[in-house]
Amino acid sequence: MNWGWIPANLPALIEATIDHIVLTAIAVGVGFAISLALAILIHRDRRAFGPVSAFTGLLYTIPSLALFAFLVPITGLSLLTAEIGLISYTLLILVRNIVAGFDSVPAEVSETAAGMGYTWAERLWRVELPIAMPLIVAGLRIATITTIGLVMVTALIGEGGLGQVMLRGFNFRNWVAVYTGAALTLALAIAADVALVAIGRLATPWATRRAS
Amino acid sequence: MELLAEVVAWFDDPATWAGPNGIPTRMLEHILLSGACVVAAIAVAVPVGLVIGHTGRGALIAVSIANVGRGLPSYALLLMLFPFFGIGFPTAFAALLLLTIPPVLTNTYVGVRDVDRDVVEAGRGMGMSERGLLRGVEMPLAMPVIVAGIRIAAVQVVATATLAALVGGGGLGRYIVDGFALRDDGQIVGGAILVAGLAILTEWVLGLVERRVVPPGVGSGASAGPPAFQYTAEPRPAGTT
Numbered sequence: 352m353n354w355g356w357i358p359a360n361l362p363a364l365i366e367a368t369i370d371h372i373v374l375t376a377i378a379v380g381v382g383f384a385i386s387l388a389l390a391i392l393i394h395r396d397r398r399a400f401g402p403v404s405a406f407t408g409l410l411y412t413i414p415s416l417a418l419f420a421f422l423v424p425i426t427g428l429s430l431l432t433a434e435i436g437l438i439s440y441t442l443l444i445l446v447r448n449i450v451a452g453f454d455s456v457p458a459e460v461s462e463t464a465a466g467m468g469y470t471w472a473e474r475l476w477r478v479e480l481p482i483a484m485p486l487i488v489a490g491l492r493i494a495t496i497t498t499i500g501l502v503m504v505t506a507l508i509g510e511g512g513l514g515q516v517m518l519r520g521f522n523f524r525n526w527v528a529v530y531t532g533a534a535l536t537l538a539l540a541i542a543a544d545v546a547l548v549a550i551g552r553l554a555t556p557w558a559t560r561r562a563s
Numbered sequence: 564m565e566l567l568a569e570v571v572a573w574f575d576d577p578a579t580w581a582g583p584n585g586i587p588t589r590m591l592e593h594i595l596l597s598g599a600c601v602v603a604a605i606a607v608a609v610p611v612g613l614v615i616g617h618t619g620r621g622a623l624i625a626v627s628i629a630n631v632g633r634g635l636p637s638y639a640l641l642l643m644l645f646p647f648f649g650i651g652f653p654t655a656f657a658a659l660l661l662l663t664i665p666p667v668l669t670n671t672y673v674g675v676r677d678v679d680r681d682v683v684e685a686g687r688g689m690g691m692s693e694r695g696l697l698r699g700v701e702m703p704l705a706m707p708v709i710v711a712g713i714r715i716a717a718v719q720v721v722a723t724a725t726l727a728a729l730v731g732g733g734g735l736g737r738y739i740v741d742g743f744a745l746r747d748d749g750q751i752v753g754g755a756i757l758v759a760g761l762a763i764l765t766e767w768v769l770g771l772v773e774r775r776v777v778p779p780g781v782g783s784g785a786s787a788g789p790p791a792f793q794y795t796a797e798p799r800p801a802g803t804t
Binding site: 412414415417418420423425499501503504506508514517518521526529532533536537 | 566635636637638639642643645646718721722723725726729736739740742743748751752754755756758759762763766
């Protein structure tokens with residue numbers, strides 16, 4: 352084991368870690384925006400739930416490598432290909448949890464807000480969304496950790512952040528690189544989870560119970 | 564449409580179907596690897612989960628194992644275990660087994676734990692032994708949740724067994740990995756279609772089983788339809804989010 356590899360490749364490792372974070376952030380960010388829109392649609396009209404659920408469920412069932420394989424001939428070995436795949440996998444988790452969050456709002460609360468003259472949008476923004484926050488944050492945590500793992504697979508299509516470090520290490524039978532990549536990914540997952548728990552607490556300062 | 568033609572040509576080529584790299588062989592390898600993992604995971608995780616759920620002891624360990632399983636991606640596991648298990652099946656089996664155990668364990672434990680305590684107490688009051696309670700009351704009532712865990716695990720394994728090709732294993736992933744290396748789009752997409760089809764088929768078949776194992780007298784709510792809107796705070800049974 353050549354531990355000297357780590358300090359010698361520190362800049363490359365930092366760059367790979369940043370790549371990993373960026374790939375994850377784009378996927379979860381865009382996935383959240385799409386999911387929020389879909390969840391609001393379902394919240395307004397329940398009939399949308401069946402089709403949305405079936406579609407996101409199908410995307411979730413398709414193996415990641417197969418999904419990337421479908422896309423490569425069309426969108427090439429690109430960031431776009433990686434992100435389409437990564438975003439697809441966040442949708443099922445996020446839509447379900449945001450909808451479950453809206454469902455957790457007591458009907459009396461929504462009706463009271465309506466009775467006080469809140470418009471539909473105001474009610475959503477100022478009453479329902481805050482109450483749904485713990486479940487939304489729970490969904491974001493699961494989606495983020497899952498995405499951090501899936502980003503590694505995108506190493507096969509030329510992206511991958513720390514997955515790239517692992518794959519290259521593997522090809523050269525450089526086990527220090529393989530284990531360093533894995534350890535950094537695990538550390539990244541834990542750090543992201545801790546950060547999201549903290550954000551969840553800041554977003555729900557009134558919560559007495561843990562928002563997990 | 565050029566791509567479509569390439570895919571059709573790949574499926575149409577007799578060489579695609581013959582020999583050790585033919586679809587029947589690769590499909591069988593894929594199914595055997597996945598099946599072996601699921602069976603081994605059931606053998607290990609279900610008994611442990613039942614005991615933890617019944618006694619409530621060791622719950623923290625079960626939750627921790629499940630969380631670590633979520634944090635360590637299968638791709639990383641495969642590459643990390645390679646130096647210990649070597650090329651092909653052994654590494655793939657070890658990595659996939661580690662991936663399969665958490666959902667089965669968590670769901671078995673949560674399924675048993677969430678059985679109505681009044682029902683268990685009624686059984687105890689009728690003089691049932693602890694073993695009898697577990698076998699005759701808790702396990703049947705928890706069965707839909709346990710099978711849901713097995714379904715999640717099986718679909719995950721079928722999907723991830725694709726990556727076994729990375730460490731020199733067989734299975735359908737060979738077509739995707741080799742296709743990337745050869746820049747053969749027809750083979751890449753052909754392989755992807757086979758893997759996706761197998762995963763969806765697994766999900767569908769085990770979904771049917773899941774609906775079958777609801778014990779008589781238990782409301783249909785236990786497993787009918789997708790488990791949407793159910794959110795259990797830690798530990799989260801697989802398949803509820």
